[in-house]
Amino acid sequence: MRMKYFMRRVEVTYEKTPTSIGIPVSKLRKQLHGSVICYPGNDLSSFPTRIKQLREIGTSEIIFEGSSKIGNLGVIGKGCVSVVLKARLKGSDDIVALKCRRVDANRESMKRDFELQKLANSFGVGPKAIIVSKDFFAMEFVDGIKVGKWLQRLKTRSPKKFLRRLIRDSLTQCFLLDHHKLDHGELSNPTKHILIRMDESGNLVPKVVVIDYESAGTKRKVSNLTSVAQFFFLGGWQSRKIRKILGLEGEKAKLLPLLKDYKLKNSLENFEKIMKYIQC
Numbered sequence: 249m250r251m252k253y254f255m256r257r258v259e260v261t262y263e264k265t266p267t268s269i270g271i272p273v274s275k276l277r278k279q280l281h282g283s284v285i286c287y288p289g290n291d292l293s294s295f296p297t298r299i300k301q302l303r304e305i306g307t308s309e310i311i312f313e314g315s316s317k318i319g320n321l322g323v324i325g326k327g328c329v330s331v332v333l334k335a336r337l338k339g340s341d342d343i344v345a346l347k348c349r350r351v352d353a354n355r356e357s358m359k360r361d362f363e364l365q366k367l368a369n370s371f372g373v374g375p376k377a378i379i380v381s382k383d384f385f386a387m388e389f390v391d392g393i394k395v396g397k398w399l400q401r402l403k404t405r406s407p408k409k410f411l412r413r414l415i416r417d418s419l420t421q422c423f424l425l426d427h428h429k430l431d432h433g434e435l436s437n438p439t440k441h442i443l444i445r446m447d448e449s450g451n452l453v454p455k456v457v458v459i460d461y462e463s464a465g466t467k468r469k470v471s472n473l474t475s476v477a478q479f480f481f482l483g484g485w486q487s488r489k490i491r492k493i494l495g496l497e498g499e500k501a502k503l504l505p506l507l508k509d510y511k512l513k514n515s516l517e518n519f520e521k522i523m524k525y526i527q528c
């Protein structure tokens with residue numbers, strides 16, 4: 249019995265894969281890495297053209313690392329449109345986030361995502377877009393955690409200061425998006441689309457980055473700030489926690505008219521009225 253347990257432990261130790269595997273693009277192999285490069289992996293026919301694109305955009309290395317797994321390879325994130333990997337581009341040691349279009353994605357190309365993110369970058373919002381091809385989009389890698397995960401761990405007795413700054417930064421990014429008429433389109437539940445940055449020592453800082461512009465648009469009515477403010481203050485359990493920490497319990501009714509005014513006219517004045525009211 250004891251032996252069996254011991255054997256099992258040994259087996260596990262030997263099978264354990266390293267948490268970070270860097271592979272030069274020239275060494276990527278269909279059999280080993282096709283399930284990630286051509287995710288979800290049941291059609292690997294585009295593997296050669298995808299490797300060609302990786303070369304064309306100047307990728308030197310793919311780094312399989314991250315909490316999501318495809319087989320035994322780590323990735324930063326998996327979504328409906330893409331998988332996101334760490335990578336390096338030629339001539340730089342910096343890590344980039346590489347958004348790889350899923351083979352079964354309902355989008356023909358990553359180019360629209362890139363163009364709209366470039367637009368957001370032009371007024372200081374979003375991770376810096378670097379280069380794009382049909383199936384790959386390289387951008388600044390944001391070291392941080394999703395706001396949804398952070399809110400899950402947030403204690404109702406937490407100090408107000410960090411939360412206030414975090415909300416101020418989130419709503420400021422949203423105001424900038426609104427002001428430039430770029431509607432993100434997926435901020436009514438921003439849990440996965442707002443990342444909180446970490447500093448070099450791994451400590452969270454009250455600075456956020458709004459990611460993923462594939463559903464964004466410039467021709468519709470913008471609702472970035474109202475969506476995120478509703479989520480933070482008027483929504484479900486997250487908003488109850490936030491209102492408790494900031495001492496805004498029972499204040500829902502007073503915020504609504506301010507949001508309505510802003511919806512009618514997204515001016516700096518109306519934005520500041522909201523910020524003042526929520527003490528951020």
Ligand SMILES: Nc1ncnc2c1ncn2[C@@H]1O[C@H](COP(=O)(O)OP(=O)(O)OP(=O)(O)O)[C@@H](O)[C@H]1O
Nearest residue numbers: 324325327328329330332345375388389390440460
């Ligand atoms: N620039 C980045 N830096 C760090 N992590 C990132 C970056 N971009 C995306 N990610 C991670 O990858 C995940 C998926 O990214 P993204 O939301 O852009 O992909 P998607 O395919 O559009 O996903 P979804 O279907 O959820 O919208 C994110 O939730 C995030 O964890």
Ligand SMILES: [Mg+2]
Nearest residue numbers: 327329460462
């Ligand atoms: Mg998306």
